[in-house]
Amino acid sequence: MRIAILLYPEFTTLDAVGPYEVLSRLPGAEVVFAAAERGPVRNDVHSLALTADAALDEVDSADLLLVPGGPGTEAQLKDRAVLDWVRRIDATTTWTTSVCSGSLILGAAGLLEGRRATSHWGVLDRLPGYGAEPTGTERVVIDGKYAIAAGVSAGIDLALTLAGRIAGDTVAQAIQLLIEYDPQPPYDSGALAKASPEVVEAVNRLMRG
Amino acid sequence: MRIAILLYPEFTTLDAVGPYEVLSRLPGAEVVFAAAERGPVRNDVHSLALTADAALDEVDSADLLLVPGGPGTEAQLKDRAVLDWVRRIDATTTWTTSVCSGSLILGAAGLLEGRRATSHWGVLDRLPGYGAEPTGTERVVIDGKYAIAAGVSAGIDLALTLAGRIAGDTVAQAIQLLIEYDPQPPYDSGALAKASPEVVEAVNRLMRG
DSSP, X not given: OEEEEEOOTTBOHHHHHXXXXXXXXXXXXXXXXXXXXXXXXXXXXXXXXXXXOEEGGGOOOOSEEEEOOSTXXXXXXXXXXXXXXXXXXXXXXXXXXXXXXXXXXXXXXXXXXTOEEOOOGGXXXXXXXXXXXXXXXXXXXXXXTEEEEOSXXXXXXXXXXXXXXXXXXXXXXXXXXXXXXXXXXXSOOSSGGGSOHHHHHHXXXXXXX | OEEEEEOOTTBOHHHHHHHHHHHTTSTTOEEEEXXXXXXXXXXTTSSOEEEEOEEGGGOOOOSEEEEOOSTTHHHHTTOHHHHXXXXXXXXXXXXXXXXXXXHHXXXXXXXXXXXXXXXXXXXXXXXXXXXXXXXXXXXXXXXXXXXXXXXXXXXXXHHHHXXXXXXXXXXXXXXXHHTTOOOOOSSOOSSGGGSOHHHHHHHHHHHTO
16 A cells, blocks of 8 residues: 655644554555655754655655645645645545645645545634535544544544554554554643633643744 | 654654654753764654754753664664763753653663663563563653653653643643644554454564564
8 A cells, every 4th residue: 555645844743653653554555755855854843854755746646645734734725736746646545634734735625625524623714715514523534535634643543543444453453552552641631622721822822832 | 941852773753753742842842853873764664764953972961861662772772872872861861751662772771770661562571671660551650750651652641741740731731732632542452451362463463564
């Protein structure tokens, strides 16, 4: 199974790496990270770069496409080369997937018209602008071949769900055990509905940097 | 707060990136990824490289040290330059941390003698060889300034726990909300005690590649 993961400046690292850690362990997986140009691509907080091993024009098909989100999403929404590539790869995929604000890129490419979708809670209200119907409470939304995760860490749950569909429950569970994904968060404020007003105020301060 | 993250060939990506995604969002965090040499460092499944922005000899102190695990751990256990660096940085830290088999590196550096610790379930039995006491059932073990996570994804829980200690509960909860860490795994086989014999057999096949 050929998996293509889009990188662009100011992507959020875990959006890409969370699902990657799961999907790259599927038997027969061949993963390529692709960006406008080959080489290091800096993330949203600038202290880490991931290497794109391929330029976009070197990848012309994939069984699974993964589009991560991040503050850099905004610039991709107006980048015709990126949107054209996303459409071109989507025409070849069995699964087209996104994490976090990556769904806005799928939307801007015209792929979510009339579909149920989700995104990071901070940008959910922008999905209808692309003809998509936001489902605010689901962490993973699958509509046809489009598999869309909510913010950042939701990509891990998305990938395990897909691993089950692609390789069966036993393999998916084996990958879960391999990465010891038995989450025990020390707090319970990972969704907007669960967070106190004080925490929401603090997250707004964090997002303003 | 200065955070140093060790990279080495064949590390497991999420071991480093999970905690990074949390810790890099602490107010005032300055993160550096460091490896034997500057430049891209390939991970365990070879389809992704993270950039080390510093060589080990360019980093001589940190408030927090993070040592990830992975199949490449084995070679580090015999690498005097790496173990010397870990000891040197540890002498300057407020927190010394590891994820997955990264705890074996801390052990080989002599830092876990007489301490409670954990690791990936597959190598837990090697901790006593370094004078450490493995706690098989805890996902995050804190003994003094040593904060040790179980396998791979456990680093996210470790980092949120530390975020609370470092910046207070509200900031930690805000980071949890920012990365939408409200896990909903589609299976419940993320710990050895929860996995069926069939899944354990499948994970052994996956680990053999």
